[in-house]
């Protein structure tokens with residue numbers, strides 16, 4: 247059966263964020279997040295300039311406290327006319343209130359917006375009032391693994407829990423006639439991420455809401471694996487016609503994320519693109535064992551683009567048609583290369599596991615060590631451990647929650663200090679970084 251490749255954009259309201267709009271009447275925007283210390287103004291402005299030059303249309307900064315809000319004021323003054331800035335706030339609603347007066351958008355996480363549930367609505371309404379006064383937009387961003395205790399008790403760490411966390415806040419906003427909201431629900435597991443966004447779209451529609459969506463796969467990692475994982479998750483939803491802004495989270499310099507995001511957007515945005523001229527063919531076939539098999543044929547001769555496009559199309563076909571086999575056909579590349587790529591896509595879609603799975607955060611102002619170098623060291627020491635999921639997370643604040651379903655975690659605990667986790671349990675605290683990779687291997691060997 248040949249699959250018709252078409253996408254109609256989901257109709258949304260349009261939300262103004264500084265000098266741009268997000269929504270279905272506008273192009274899909276690409277964005278990234280700085281990984282500098284927000285209080286290092288020079289480094290932050292330099293990085294902002296590199297991201298803007300690369301083409302980012304929004305730029306987010308981690309905003310831990312009021313000192314970072316002051317720094318954002320300065321950064322904002324220096325890059326003011328270029329792109330809207332977003333303050334990323336966790337655990338402190340006072341910081342969200344202050345940031346809303348300074349930047350074009352504030353990202354809050356319902357899982358940690360207000361520890362005291364009885365004050366949650368009152369505090370959120372206060373944020374809405376400040377945002378209304380300053381024409382500031384809000385991103386409500388829920389991540390797998392960072393739900394409030396209340397939601398975890400009721401739903402567990404499930405798509406339903408993530409969707410309800412968002413809906414609770416949206417209902418309050420709608421009741422107070424505040425609509426400048428963009429939503430994200432992200433996970434490192436592409437399957438969970440796509441299932442959750444689809445459920446959110448359905449739930450919003452049922453409640454007559456049409457807020458724009460920000461898409462991303464969290465902790466996707468780096469290199470080709472990180473790009474493929476992001477393309478599988480984001481591509482599946484763009485193919486649905488869902489998504490108004492995207493971030494490809496890579497454990498690399500943030501400016502590296504932009505061309506990947508642009509390639510994904512371009513692939514789905516242009517109605518005369520390769521998908522529609524018949525040179526890409528997606529088919530679902532029955533294989534000998536009785537399972538469905540996806541066959542994807544393309545003549546794209548740029549390897550990076552082909553990887554992204556194949557991943558973006560095939561993840562969702564594998565899930566939607568319950569297929570377990572994938573064949574890639576492209577006369578420009580060798581069969582060996584195509585076979586490796588099909589395995590990588592099957593793994594990124596969590597359909598089959600062929601190698602160690604790495605979950606690593608993109609890093610931000612909270613990161614406690616050299617993320618890229620550490621990822622390479624951990625990979626070199628553990629890449630033979632097929633089937634294990636190993637997380638490398640920059641900080642103890644969000645790392646342990648957001649590494650979600652990892653078997654083992656390597657988490658920044660302080661400057662050059664590491665804590666090691668087995669599942670959700672911290673088994674070694676604050677060990678020196680030089681010993682951490684060896685201790686991680688010991689831990690795996692002793693407890694596997």
Ligand code: SF4
Nearest residue numbers: 607609610613640641
């Ligand atoms: S885990 Fe910590 S360091 Fe990594 S991106 Fe999240 S907040 Fe930043």
